[in-house]
Amino acid sequence: MGILDGKNILVAGVTLNTSIGFATAKVAQEQGATVVVSNFGRAMGITRRVIKKLPTEPALLELNVSDEEHLAALPEQLGQHVDRLDGIVHSIAFANPETALGGKFLETPWSDVATALQVSAYSLTSLTTACRPLLGAGSSVVGLTFDASIAWPGYDWMGVAKAALESTSRYLARYLGPEGIRCNLVAAGPLESLAKRAIPGTETYNEVWDQRAPLGWDPKDFEPTARAVVALLSDWFPATTGEIVHVDGGVHAMGA
Known part of the structure; x- marks a missing residue:
């Protein structure tokens, strides 16, 4: 038996197989879950090919979390594949690498800041709210962050967006807790994902982790992070919400 036996999980934001979303979908299936994944636009074709590498090819939905029509249609779309949702994985983030990342913090226009905040932080609420008719007591929402208590080189407005995401998760924990819905985040170390490669200067992060990680760190191994996400989706953390689990x-x- 797996720890997600009988559970239905939406993993929003799966693109490449070198992503936390993909790794989470894989581990969730291995632990017994029925998984539905989402992406949108031109990336749908890539996702459609990549998910064939999962143990079971999941249903793929088109979902742009910035599109109100997509969000409004989401419960009906999900209803074609599952009768309820037991968990949501928010694996979604975006900031314009030309203007909002890589040391351009002081010059970034509000329009690009607004996009980063909407896609990377507000969408945790909009996605959860859209799925709310299918969620019930015992369900779990899990998002992904990169320690926003630090001003990382080049991370710039994505760092601000992740700080907003962390606060958003705490407020969702407050307001959804009475319904028995938990909301937590996993803060992963730097992983060699498409998202990391889009951020100028992040190659230096690996040097920091090489020097400071007491357990060591493999930036190409997504499974430890995926396992933490799956654990939070399971019934093994029934009284944990508003938390950030560091992987x-x-x-x-550690200090300096």
Whole structure:
């Protein structure tokens, strides 16, 4: 038996197989879950090919979390594949690499800041709210962050967006807790994902982790992070909400 036996999980934001979303979908299936994944636009073709590599090819939905029509139609779309949702994985983030990342913090226009905040932080609420008719007591929402208590080189407005995401998760925990819905985040160390490659200067992060991670850190191994997400989706954390679980080899707890 797996820890997600009988559960239905939406993993929003799966693109490549080198992503936390993909790794989470894989581990969730291995632990017994029925998984539905989403992406949108031109990336749908890539996702459609990539998900064939999963143990079971999941249903793929088109979902742009910035599109109100997509969000309004989501419960009906999900209803074609599952009768309820037991968990949501928010694996979604975006900031314009030309203007909002890589050291351009002081010059970034509000329009690009607004996009980063909407897609990377507000969407945790909009996605959860859209799925709310299918969620019930015992369900779990899990998002992904990169320790927003630090001003990381080049991370710039994505760092601000992740700080907003972390606060958003705490407020969702407050307002959805009475319905028995938990909301937590996993803060992973730097992983060699498409998102990381889009951020100028992040190659230096690997040097930091090489020097400071007491458990060591493999930036190509997505499974430890995926396992933490799946654990939070399971019934093994029934009284944990508003939390940030670090999966970073211990760097967050170390001094200089």
